Amino acid sequence: MTSAPNAVRLRPAAEQGAVTAEFAVTLPAVVLLLAMLLSGAAAGITQLRLEEGARAGARALARGDDAAAVERIVRTLSGPSASAAVAAEGEWLNVTVADRVGGPLGATIPWTLTARASTRSEAAAAGRVSPAAAAAAGTG
Numbered sequence: 001m002t003s004a005p006n007a008v009r010l011r012p013a014a015e016q017g018a019v020t021a022e023f024a025v026t027l028p029a030v031v032l033l034l035a036m037l038l039s040g041a042a043a044g045i046t047q048l049r050l051e052e053g054a055r056a057g058a059r060a061l062a063r064g065d066d067a068a069a070v071e072r073i074v075r076t077l078s079g080p081s082a083s084a085a086v087a088a089e090g091e092w093l094n095v096t097v098a099d100r101v102g103g104p105l106g107a108t109i110p111w112t113l114t115a116r117a118s119t120r121s122e123a124a125a126a127g128r129v130s131p132a133a134a135a136a137a138g139t140g
Contacts, residue, residue: 039105043113046079050097050115053078057095058117061086070095094118 053074060070067086074084074097082099094116101111 035105039101039109043101043111046099046101047113047115049078050082050099050113051117053082053084054095054097054115054117057084057086057097058093058119061093061095062119062122064122088121091121092118093121 053076056077057070057074060073065073070086071084074095075082078084078097078099082097085096085098087094087096095118096114096116098112098114101113
């Protein structure tokens with residue numbers, strides 16, 4: 001006697017629910033892996049934004065823009081929660097930008113990323129001191 005091709009096979013009682021148990025064990029691991037991947041991607045994107053903001057801020061300082069203009073440029077490129085610090089070391093101007101990482105794990109794990117860019121002041125090279133360099137050095 002042959003069985004019908006569409007016949008339903010019953011599993012032994014010992015195997016019933018095994019798929020549900022395996023799914024219940026692996027689902028949290030898959031969700032955690034996905035959250036870690038998304039957080040890593042968010043950290044990478046945040047770092048790229050911070051580096052671009054720091055470079056643009058350093059270029060603005062080299063042109064002679066003031067610290068408020070640099071802050072606006074950094075916040076435009078790096079995001080509204082980013083903070084910028086301007087410092088002068090001789091004829092070198094430094095912009096350091098910092099921000100927290102967003103994403104699913106960024107709120108629970110406080111990751112703070114920073115980027116720094118340095119440039120030589122074009123105004124100092126021309127023999128004059130820019131207002132930004134004077135303000136950063138505290139002499140203006």
